[in-house]
Amino acid sequence: MAFFEARNIHKRFGSSVVLEKIDLDFEQGQISGIMGPNGAGKTTCFNVLTGRYAPNRGTMTFEGRDITGLSPQRIARMGISRSFQIMNLFDDSAVIENIMIALPEFRDMRSNMIRPVFRDKMLEAEAMEILSQVGLQDVAWEPSKSLSYGQRRALEIGVALAAKPRIVFLDEPTQGLGAEATRQLSTLIKQLRERYTIVLIEHDMRFLFELADKISVIHWGQVIAEGTPSELQSNSWVQRSALGEIA
Amino acid sequence: MMLEVKNLEKTYTKGALSRTPTFSLSADFKIEGPGIVGMMGPNGSGKTTLFELITGSNNPTSGRVLVQGKDIHKVRTDQRDRLAIHYHQSYQVRHFRSLKPNVMLDDAGSDYPMVHLFDEPQFNTQDGYIGFMLDFFRKLRAEGRLVFLCVHPNEQFHLEILKEICERFIFVQTGTVTTHDSYDGLIQKEEVRTYLGKLLLEEETV
Known part of the structure; x- marks a missing residue:
């Protein structure tokens, strides 16, 4: 099978x-x-x-x-993860934040409003690892809207990979x-x-x-x-x- | 018997009172088993009308179409495509109308179409899809289906495709349908030679 x-x-x-x-x-x-x-x-x-x-x-x-x-x-x-033909990214957020939001751990932490999730070092490290897989580690803290079309596509794949x-x-x-x-x-x-x-x-x-x-x-x-x-x-x-x- | 087109007539008329015929198609032929049938004829000769009559999306003026022994016009409209299916270029076509509700009509008795009618597929020698399409027609035939391939040849390779894959042929001209058992037989007919014109001359000089 x-x-x-x-x-x-x-x-x-x-x-x-x-x-x-x-x-x-x-x-x-x-x-x-x-x-x-x-x-x-x-x-x-x-x-x-x-x-x-x-x-x-x-x-x-x-x-x-x-x-x-x-x-x-x-x-x-x-x-089972998928990408979309029409890109779904948060344009004003940093590249790395788009990945962090898509991590399963983020979903689990969301209910805990006291912890500022975007400063979570573990989440950040994990998102950075995914960014390096798609070649975007150097632009991690740039706003997504500054990316080229090809980089956006790579980020979108990164978002699909964030779901592990x-x-x-x-x-x-x-x-x-x-x-x-x-x-x-x-x-x-x-x-x-x-x-x-x-x-x-x-x-x-x-x-x-x-x-x-x-x-x-x-x-x-x-x-x-x-x-x-x-x-x-x-x-x-x-x-x-x-x-x-x-x- | 795979397909029987029996004394089929379709007449289009204009004028509600005088009913002057504007176009009339007649066909009478049968195909016993699986196969790949090439169909050609000038634009407006009735090829698409014939396909619509075979799939039951168009009603004949008289005559019948039997697919696997079932009268297609008496099958539930939502199941007619389980007997015969019409693909126009890349899309499937279906606009079924019947005065009788489906509960009063017959079941198709099949969950995959028996007859596949391909209406002028977009053949392009550059993209390689021709090879995949021809293999698919062969696969359908090997699985016991009947394939119709309608082509309006305007390039040399269209004839090559028909010659390579079709075992028999149907020629449609001004509403008249004739069947031919071989490519060589087909291209000997005067009306076919006139229709194909210089494509045939090119082929003969290659």
């Missing part, structure tokens, strides 16, 4: 089928990719996998436990990034691979082919192809395309 498994997922909105008979396996310690054209159902798939929408049919298991239909909060507490996840789902992390920022993000995700199991939902095929151990291609709400990048690249039509040239 895979670390995270989805079986026969079916999702309808009204009279439209958005996901049909989706099977996905994500292995521990790997980077799994989901790619597909616009409107293929990637984001709905992401929202079902992370518990925002319950599927109409099908099951999902994480480390052998059935998580189908659990609330997003319960799913998050089990160690066992598996992290990243929704189109390259969206809006230029070539240089995409390259830096790729380096960052390669480093995170040592510590986390990662699922990347991506539109940028080149980015995904360079990073992922396994890729599932979604179109028409279904998995139309899957395999390692080299397996997918062996297809003669793929060889003829721009994807065939990626080493």
